[in-house]
Each structure stands twice: as structure tokens, then as C-alpha cells.
Amino acid sequence: KIKMEEYLEGVVAAEMDTGWHVNALAAQAILARTFTLKQMKEKGGVPKYNTDASTSVEEFQAYDPSRINDNVRKAIQMTRGEVVKYKGGYVNAWFSACDGGVEASAAEGLAYKKEETPYINAGVKDGCLAVTVPENKSWTASFPVKVVRQAVQKTTGNDPGTITQASVAKRGPSGRAETLKIGEATVGSAALRLALGNDKMRSIFLNSISVKNGQLVMSGKGYGHGVGMCQWGAKKMASEGKKPEDIVRFYFKDVTIEKIWK
DSSP states (O other), rough: OHHHHHHHHHHHHHHTTSOOHHHHHHHHHHHHHHHHHHHHHOOOOOOOTTBBBBBOOOTTTOOOOGGGOHHHHHHHTTTTEEEETTEEOOOOOOOSSBBBTBBBHHHHHHHSSSOOTBBBBBOOBBOOTSSOOOHHHSEEEEEHHHHHHHHHHHHHSOOOOOOOEEEEEEOOOOSSSEEEEETTTEHHHHHHHHHOOOOTTTSSSSSEEETTTTTEEEEEEEOOOOOOOEEHHHHHHHHOOOOOOHHHHHHHSSSEEEEEOO
């Protein structure tokens, strides 16, 4: 058993660089609190353990109490009880490392269509590429076509055949590659990214994609799905003096930030 605010310290410490400006960490805290409460309310937490939360990032969200410092503690304290709501309900409190300068909609970045998410401020530009690390400004990745063929089959159920060519089939409003034509198959980019490894295929914000010497080669910008708060954008805004709540409202529109306990 652990108190909510104490638990959130371990989450924020794991999800963001603890040396960053406290206001960026505090924005992350508001989202982590919202995510936790939404999961508890709508899914009963983690039903397979009969618990409210899990310390596994695959099952819930990241958690690492060994990284907690004074910066993190302050971020939790200054936002105590604060959550993000839209029309009275908790939002999907998405965030990503670097949105490549433009926020994606949930449908574009995550292929999420389970419910409407009008509160995602898709298309807003945050200037994060000016402050982020080089590998987020521009990245290139190569995958053996054999591996790609298996990934496409696993994702779509269709065999793309011998892969000799690849192209972007459809781009979304922000310019991200929503679907790709790989060999004979069409595949959703978000799903393929998960299948190939989201650390290798860093985003679906692709500049180019081609097949060369038995490898699928792609280049792009950003890191993560690009939906909701961009952490590097939050860092930039925090350094410019923006409050945690203002940072959250930049990425989530028409929302209220409510303090639901003292």
C-alpha cells in the first residue's frame, strides 16, 4: 500500500529527466495523476492483480523510486491533487518524448479510434526541435527485409511478399506517415513501429522510406507517437517561465485542470 502522491513521485522520476525544470516535471505529474485515476475508474486499475496500479511500464506506466530527488518531490507537491478533465471526465493523458515540432491527433499518431478525443490540440507547433537532442531532430534506421516481412504479417495478417519497394501510402494532417505500402501489403505505421521496435523506428514522422541492399531504410524526426504533451516541448516552455498548468493546456485544449484533493 502506498499513498497516491508518493506513488506519483516514482512515476515522474521514471518518465522524465529529473534534472529538468521543475515546471516540466510538474506538468508530467498532472498527466501521471490523471492517467492513474482514469485507469482506476475505467479499468479497475490492473484487474489481473486486483490492484490499483502496476510498476511495469508495459502494464501501466513507468515507476522508479530510486530516481526521486527534491526536484521531483517539489513537482508533485506543487500540483497536489491536480488532474485534467474534459466535460467532467478524465482525459487520455498521453505524452511522448519529442513530437517533431507538431502535435499529432490520437487517430494519426496512435491509430486510436476507440473514442473521440477533441481535447488533443492536434497541429499545434511547440518548437521542441530547437532544444531536443540530435537523434530526435533527425534519425535513420535500417531493418532487414526478412524482419520487416514478418512484422508486416504479424501486424496485418497479410504477406507482403518479397519486399523490393516501400513508400508512404497516406500522410496525416501533421505530415506523419499514417500508412505505408510495404511490398504488396498496406500497413498502419503506428502498428508497424511497435512490431519493429519503437526505440529503433523512433517515430512515424518520416522524411523518406526505401529498400536498399535487402534493408528497409527510413529516416524521420521526433521520438514517440507525438500525441498529447511533448516532453521536450514542456522542457522548453518551462525554461521560458510557463506554469505547469499552462504547459498542459498548450497540448490539451478546452480542458479544465481541477484540484480534486488538498
